Amino acid sequence: LDLLVRAFCIAGKDEAAQDIFKEIITSGVIPDMTTLNFLIRYWCKNRKINKAYAFIEEMKAFDCKPDLVTYSIMIDALCDRKNMVGAKALFDWMKEAGCKPDRYVYNTLMKGYCKIDKANEAKQVFETMKEDGCVPDVVTFNTLIFGFSKVGKVNEAKKFLKLMVEAGHSPDVVTYTSLMNGMCRNDKAIEALRLLDEMEEHGCKPDSWTYNTLLFGLSKSHHLYQAGKLF
RNA sequence: GUGUUGCC
Numbered sequence: 001l002d003l004l005v006r007a008f009c010i011a012g013k014d015e016a017a018q019d020i021f022k023e024i025i026t027s028g029v030i031p032d033m034t035t036l037n038f039l040i041r042y043w044c045k046n047r048k049i050n051k052a053y054a055f056i057e058e059m060k061a062f063d064c065k066p067d068l069v070t071y072s073i074m075i076d077a078l079c080d081r082k083n084m085v086g087a088k089a090l091f092d093w094m095k096e097a098g099c100k101p102d103r104y105v106y107n108t109l110m111k112g113y114c115k116i117d118k119a120n121e122a123k124q125v126f127e128t129m130k131e132d133g134c135v136p137d138v139v140t141f142n143t144l145i146f147g148f149s150k151v152g153k154v155n156e157a158k159k160f161l162k163l164m165v166e167a168g169h170s171p172d173v174v175t176y177t178s179l180m181n182g183m184c185r186n187d188k189a190i191e192a193l194r195l196l197d198e199m200e201e202h203g204c205k206p207d208s209w210t211y212n213t214l215l216f217g218l219s220k221s222h223h224l225y226q227a228g229k230l231f
Numbered sequence: 232g233u234g235u236u237g238c239c
Contacts, residue, residue, distance in 0.1 A: 006232090037233040072234045079235095107235040114236090142236045149237090177237045184238090213238040 002035045009042045017042075018055065025062045037069050044077035052077070068099045072108055079112030084121075087112050103134045107143055114147030119156070122147045136167065142174045149182020157182060171202070177210045184217020192217060193226060 008017035078087035106129035141164035148157035183192035218227035
């Protein structure tokens with residue numbers, strides 16, 4: 001069943017996948033949650049979030065209740081739509097339902113706040129997650145660094161870089177690129193170029209995203225000559 | 232190989 005549902009989804013036949021799933025569950029077999037979650041995620045990523053909701057409701061009647069991953073997928077979908085009120089509400093609802101948040105959901109929520117320029121809210125979530133006993137990981141720090149860089153608070157972002165290193169995580173290409181993005185948006189394009197050297201010294205290879213960030217940033221701030229040198 | 236992070 002799992003493979004069938006996946007195959008149908010990948011082929012864009014989510015209706016067929018849904019039918020099979022429903023048929024199995026109606027026959028009294030409780031399918032694996034990974035299968036349901038795969039289907040839910042497919043809908044969320046294809047702008048069919050209402051369908052995902054409806055199906056979750058429908059499945060509750062079969063004693064197939066959403067788990068932590070299901071909620072995470074839904075919360076992420078709301079975050080992508082910048083509906084943080086909804087995302088937070090669903091997060092609270094999830095806790096009511098007895099699902100204990102893990103760092104994935106916390107990271108997801110933080111991303112949502114960062115995307116709408118609410119880095120301080122993200123920082124609150126960061127504090128909550130620690131109080132809750134979740135250990136921040138590379139994604140946690142990268143998300144916060146992205147969030148603060150985005151709103152021009154590069155110094156605040158650097159504080160998290162320090163925290164990250166203290167926690168034993170090495171900055172990666174995402175960390176550096178997020179910081180460069182913030183610098184470029186903040187008329188500190190030259191500083192971003194310095195960071196490029198620094199990351200290479202630390203043995204971190206820039207990728208195409210890094211170069212795109214720099215090229216975009218440098219050309220926007222009239223440093224076309226420097227941009228040309230990147231080639 | 233069910234979910235979370237960076238440019239346009």
